[in-house]
Amino acid sequence: MMERMMRRVSGTVWVRISGDTARFVNILVRSGIFPLEMQAEGEELLLLIRARQFRKLHGIKLRTHTRVKLVTRSGLPFALRRILKRPGIPVGIVLAAALYLWLSGFYWCVELVGEAPYSKTEILSAAAESGVYIGVRKKEVDLPMSANRFLRSLPDISWASFNSDGCRVTLDFRPAVKKEQPVDKTGAYDVIARRDGVVKKIAAQGGTVIVDVNAAVKAGQTLVSGVALIKDPWDPEKVVRHLLSHARAEILAETRHTFSASCPLKEETMREVSVEERKVLRVLGLKFPISLKGARSEPKSIVKKIQLSVLGTDLPVWLEIQRCVRTEPKTVAYTTGQAQRRALEKLRVLQKNYLGETGRILTEEITFSEKAGVVYAVSHCTVEEDIAVEVPMGGTG
Amino acid sequence: MGETADKLRYSMTGGSVRTEILGREKLIIEGCDGIIAYTAQEIGFRCGRRQVWVHGEGLRMICIDTDSAVLGGRIGEVCFK
Numbered sequence: 444m445m446e447r448m449m450r451r452v453s454g455t456v457w458v459r460i461s462g463d464t465a466r467f468v469n470i471l472v473r474s475g476i477f478p479l480e481m482q483a484e485g486e487e488l489l490l491l492i493r494a495r496q497f498r499k500l501h502g503i504k505l506r507t508h509t510r511v512k513l514v515t516r517s518g519l520p521f522a523l524r525r526i527l528k529r530p531g532i533p534v535g536i537v538l539a540a541a542l543y544l545w546l547s548g549f550y551w552c553v554e555l556v557g558e559a560p561y562s563k564t565e566i567l568s569a570a571a572e573s574g575v576y577i578g579v580r581k582k583e584v585d586l587p588m589s590a591n592r593f594l595r596s597l598p599d600i601s602w603a604s605f606n607s608d609g610c611r612v613t614l615d616f617r618p619a620v621k622k623e624q625p626v627d628k629t630g631a632y633d634v635i636a637r638r639d640g641v642v643k644k645i646a647a648q649g650g651t652v653i654v655d656v657n658a659a660v661k662a663g664q665t666l667v668s669g670v671a672l673i674k675d676p677w678d679p680e681k682v683v684r685h686l687l688s689h690a691r692a693e694i695l696a697e698t699r700h701t702f703s704a705s706c707p708l709k710e711e712t713m714r715e716v717s718v719e720e721r722k723v724l725r726v727l728g729l730k731f732p733i734s735l736k737g738a739r740s741e742p743k744s745i746v747k748k749i750q751l752s753v754l755g756t757d758l759p760v761w762l763e764i765q766r767c768v769r770t771e772p773k774t775v776a777y778t779t780g781q782a783q784r785r786a787l788e789k790l791r792v793l794q795k796n797y798l799g800e801t802g803r804i805l806t807e808e809i810t811f812s813e814k815a816g817v818v819y820a821v822s823h824c825t826v827e828e829d830i831a832v833e834v835p836m837g838g839t840g
Numbered sequence: 841m842g843e844t845a846d847k848l849r850y851s852m853t854g855g856s857v858r859t860e861i862l863g864r865e866k867l868i869i870e871g872c873d874g875i876i877a878y879t880a881q882e883i884g885f886r887c888g889r890r891q892v893w894v895h896g897e898g899l900r901m902i903c904i905d906t907d908s909a910v911l912g913g914r915i916g917e918v919c920f921k
Binding site: 472 | 873876904905906
């Protein structure tokens, strides 16, 4: 096999000898040219010799008065000569090799392995912020450092590692296991009022209830004490022991609140003038605009990305759809009625955020006023809410 | 001149020719200093004052050196003259 390879590399030629073939061969061998193969064709002889030895046949031909004819030639030197006649081919080969080597210096695939309470987009975005993304130069990336940065950006991931294999980076990660904090049942706690109000309903799970229903309480007043009184069963008036416990209770009370919201009569907004869509094909980090509509380089643009994937593997080829919205300022004027409605809507949002799921409005008085081009909506309302808050005994919460 | 030197060298070895036949397909000859004729039916070797002729069918020279040769094919007979 090595001999065959050497023949191909050095090049060989078949020559046809006619005349005194025996003498020709004798002199050929004594000259140090050993034929690789010999074939007899009637009175003629076919010799296979190395390409560089062909020139030496001329002297032997003259000496022996034989006829030497080149039949075929094969091997690398002749192939190179044919290739060099067309310079585009070697130039193309060199450019392709250079392109391949250059592209090998980038990461073209980021593969995710593992489960985490984040979407794929969030994880890839965090990986990109830590320095690992499709199209990044290998020399610019420090994988262990990037793994540390990645962990800091996503707190619900307990372990992560970037591993590279050629132009592919695999991100392995594991979710953090959250331990539920047990309810701290140690220590003595009181339940105090969060704000002033009139107690309407008491539901205590621990401790000693101090206040009665329909009693008026102040903010900070103890409602349920963490001191449990153990009484003599045969003498209810006699306290046998005092036990410190963790008081828990849900206490609904009527409280008063004032909410306010405003809406100006004239407002500056941005109006959409035109919407343009521009499609760009990204291949190996290079941009190729597809649509002829040129979107202006506006700061506001929404990008949608459609990734090409084959057999579940994302390729470094995707289509970007940029939606550019051109806006211009516009002054919007409201009538007094419209401004009042808008202010009332804001008021309702404030009330909902404050009351949450448990609170409700019992009575409400809404007033509107206008001052300096702004309409104000004020709501004085009576609200039913849970005013209980647990504090360590002796503390103020 | 080269041919004369080969004859001298051959004579200094005592003029011995070594012929080795492997079955019917291969023949190795040592002590020759050239070929006389080469066809597919017969190949003649010059060994000093002697000649060695190989007759057969499909004879071909596998390799040839200054004082030895290997030939293959269907060997019929080897004559020493």
